[in-house]
Amino acid sequence: MSEHSVFQDNGPAKGTIQTWRISTVTGALLASYFIPTWTIFAFRIMVSPIQGFYERPNISLALFLNDYLQLSSFGTVRYAWLLALAKLTVVAFFAVFLAFITQPKIRKTGGCDEALAMALGIGGAISFAGMVMAWKVGELAAMRLHITELLMLLGVAVVMVFEPSMRRAAVELPDWAAADPGEAPSLHKANAA
Numbered sequence: 001m002s003e004h005s006v007f008q009d010n011g012p013a014k015g016t017i018q019t020w021r022i023s024t025v026t027g028a029l030l031a032s033y034f035i036p037t038w039t040i041f042a043f044r045i046m047v048s049p050i051q052g053f054y055e056r057p058n059i060s061l062a063l064f065l066n067d068y069l070q071l072s073s074f075g076t077v078r079y080a081w082l083l084a085l086a087k088l089t090v091v092a093f094f095a096v097f098l099a100f101i102t103q104p105k106i107r108k109t110g111g112c113d114e115a116l117a118m119a120l121g122i123g124g125a126i127s128f129a130g131m132v133m134a135w136k137v138g139e140l141a142a143m144r145l146h147i148t149e150l151l152m153l154l155g156v157a158v159v160m161v162f163e164p165s166m167r168r169a170a171v172e173l174p175d176w177a178a179a180d181p182g183e184a185p186s187l188h189k190a191n192a193a
Helices: 022-047 049-053 059-069 073-101 104-109 113-137 140-171 187-192
Strands: none
Touching: 022 049, 022 073, 022 113, 022 140, 049 059, 049 073, 059 073, 059 113, 059 140, 073 104, 073 113, 113 140
């Protein structure tokens, strides 16, 4: 048994680990949090707009609108529905992303990145706005929640930004870079690369 046979892919699972990018895995983990959480709170707003609007994830927007804009109950319901629609839009983009990553060809080429980027962008804007509004009205528990969600979204966005350049750098390594680490590279091998 040669030393290279241990690392060869055999059978139906050939290449499965190598085709999953870091941003794909972290995006799937992020979707597993945001899809159920934001769907539940959006449906609570749909069932009872005022009561759903005054729950912890949404209270910062509700208090901000009441304190600074002095909206009527109909205006509050309209903004509650807009928030529910925005959260369901983010959920839809995460669901499209999860559907795309089930197809290996789309996953390998990065075709699922657009759906993830849209979910991160819209979700980040909602979380940032919620964080600022929670800070303005002094709601610390809601502010912590929005900061946590925003940091999760920004973390995946940073991974998405830097991952393509890291992959290109790994591909462009010269041939002598994979040589035995105990062997000093010769000038002839370095000049050939």
